[in-house]
Amino acid sequence: MTIDGQAVQTTGTFGVVNPATGEVAEQAPDASREQLDQAMAAAAAALPEWRRDEPARRKALQAAADLMFARSEEIGRILTLEQGKPLGDATMEVIGAGVWLKYFADLELPREVIQDDDAAFVEVVRRPMGVVAAITPWNYPLLLAIWKLAPALLAGNTMVLKPSPFTPLSSLKLGEVLREVLPPGVLNVVTGGDGLGAWMTSHDVPRKISFTGSVATGKRVAAAAAPDLKRVTLELGGNDPAILLDDADPAAVADKLFGAAFMNNGQVCSAIKRVYVPESLYGDVVEALAAKASAAKVGDGFAEGVQFGPVNNKPQYERVSELVADALAGGARAAAGGKPIDGPGYFFEPTILADISDGARIVDEEQFGPALPIVKYNDLEEAISRANGTHFGLSGSVWGTDAERASEVAARLECGTAWVNTHLALAPHQPFGGFKWSGVGVENGPWGLYGFTELQVVHRSKA
Structure with missing residues (x-):
């Protein structure tokens, strides 16, 4: 796993099945509660410096995109092994992740002046929420991780990412690769079963949960977030x-x-x-x-x-x-x-x-x-x-x-x-979200970016 910029082992593991054979192909780390706490603490510690330097964030996202392009086939082979999709499609998913990173690296973080007169200068700015807990599904494990990671990190948040236990390997590789360009603690990748997801959603550190998955699990995520008033984005099922x-x-x-x-x-x-x-x-x-x-x-x-x-x-x-x-x-x-x-x-x-x-x-x-x-x-x-x-x-x-x-x-x-x-x-520039039971909030475009921010009014009196 990746915690605080370091490769971290676990005492427990779980099997990852190659769906083309039905047999276990690899073992993935099974995070303990203590290791999740360490990941959350690392993300919280990295937050003050990361949120302070917007040019550095943009530079890091550009570098991350370049790594996706350069290592698309290597990561794509891992994706095919665990997810089953044809290698060409898997490679294109990694390249797509790079495209999304490039888009958000260049996206404006707006500041809006709503008053500038003799009485006051009033500006509306977007501030990061804090630590984001991101939980991703097994159909597009890498691309949908980037849908969350790119806008969250651009906005100045840090992240703890948990992929589906059916497809953890590509996300573990993502964490390993991005250690090269992200400061320690900015992205932490932990893996485990459904219990780990429940620990994340009820943990007291994250201020935002971004979840993609089933309606039933999405409802449980929303319920777990409610007592702490965590913000949520839920991208759920469709028919x-x-x-x-x-x-x-x-x-x-x-x-x-x-x-x-x-x-x-x-x-x-x-x-x-x-x-x-x-x-x-x-x-x-x-x-x-x-x-x-x-x-x-x-x-x-x-x-x-x-x-x-x-x-x-x-x-x-x-x-x-x-x-x-x-x-x-x-x-x-x-x-x-x-x-x-x-x-x-x-x-x-x-x-x-x-x-x-x-x-x-x-x-x-x-x-x-x-x-x-x-x-x-x-x-x-x-x-x-x-x-x-x-x-x-x-x-x-x-x-x-x-x-x-x-x-x-x-x-x-x-x-x-x-x-x-x-x-x-x-x-990447087009918002994506659902009505009714298909979701809460949107991803992608400036609207997706705004979902990882809180509005703050800065009012400077001139009187």
């Missing part, structure tokens, strides 16, 4: 709808729909999770998507030409298997896929489910895996109502050749991001 309008061209949109549903093997919080299609286009859309799924190459992320690796972990593999089996038992048709792939590892066939509707669990719940239900509709108003009829509200998309009409429909979606003729178009 993102895509609505095709009656003027959509199935052949033209199939590639984009499939890519946005199955990116990272469907393990993306804002991926397309259900598609609503007018009856007149239904057969063509199902056929086009089924052809894409049937042609996809699934395998070990280190193998040449693989498009999709395994589901990351056994519980999620079992959940996807259960949801697909439940849909088929309820009368749905597997136009492609429909079952686990025989052999070792957590591999599941890319699956397109047809003849299915709302009420099926895989439509109503977030599957977070390589299975996509295609739902028929006859009335657009009904489709919009069904798309919005959920506790989730992360993102959604509308597809049609009349972009103005599609935009009008997209504006009626109850979600944090409404795309038109695209989906999963994410960027």
